[in-house]
Amino acid sequence: MREQDCEQIMAYHDRQLDREQSAKVEQLLAVDIEAREFLAQLQESDDFLRTGLGEVLEQPVPQHLVDAARGNPAGPARGKKVLAFPARSFVSRWAYATAASVTLAVVAGTYMLAGQPDLAQSDRLARVVSEGLEVTASGDIYRAPGQQGQVMPMATFATADAGVCRQYAAQYQGEQNVGLACRQPDSRWQIRAQQTLAAGSQPRLYAPASGSEDQIGDQIKALGGGQPLGMAQEEILMSNGWQR
């Protein structure tokens, strides 16, 4: 192939050619196997890149970035693992960054997914959340081995009524949730409140449909949670198997 042919095939692949130029490239592709192989390789390598980097879109956006984009006063310093917990507005801020629209309801006190009758999926999500909260520092992401699920603990609280509780963001099979779970004596993390976020088609403005965005914060307050623990305190707790 000539140098000019390669340029034209690449531009064709990138949809940079007009109709006449595209027709010429298609004529070349029809008769030249090397040209077809070249085009197929371009598609394959671009797909590889797009798919890999696309994983970033599936991850929850850290709270400090949302704060930075909104021009809010600096929260935790860059690089710190533990995120500050804004008592009243956390859920809506998180939602701004991760979901196109926020719907459904918070069910506090007991765990169930609003509008989600698939108990098996709920169980699997609860298991991924429990595994993730057990071994992952706030601000890091836990990816469930072999499953389409990930959990990012957001903050840890030493509550008066339920022991150690952790706020988290989770994604399982495309569904995004934020919630609060508390550690049980049998080492499992029991979900005490959870909100499911439904992604739409990226409207510009996002708003919680139910107006119930404070309920996770209220749940922490009801359990006597107070302020989130600092990074050092959390690390000590985790290294002690979450025993105070």
Next chain:
Amino acid sequence: MSEDIRDELVGLLPRLRRFAMGLTGDISDADDLVQQACEKALRKQHQWQPGTRLDSWMYRIIQTTRIDNVRSRRSDTASLETGRIPEARDRRSEHAPEHHNMLDRVSRILDQLPQDQRAVMVLVAVEERSYQEVSKILEIPVGTVMSRLYRARARIQSELGMTMPAGTVAEKT
């Protein structure tokens, strides 16, 4: 910057993180970069022209901030005595379960590319911008966009075990 624009900026964060990840190859570095870029954008909000694409402006800020950071790091390293240069850390190796995922593979391959090629590659192949748009965002000629793109693809395909026709699309500045 009006509240609406801040909302738009928040809505862009996932894509800005993806672009920054393409430049840095590390999600922590990418988040730092996006945070710096957001802070810079809010400080320089008067320079943004309403009616133009906010994402393009942000890509430009991210890219220039990245270049500044790399230059700054090089300068810091050069000022250290050899014996005091800290040992390089591969953060990805610290997270073994993540080591074999697709994102990690892509990051390791992008690590092989020069900075100027990375930005072009991600903007065209991932963000699906036209050569003309990339030319404006990065303030380089369209011919340079094409030559960098070609060389970046050749390197990526080589890493993936493929071969591209050699010696084509020479550097055009």
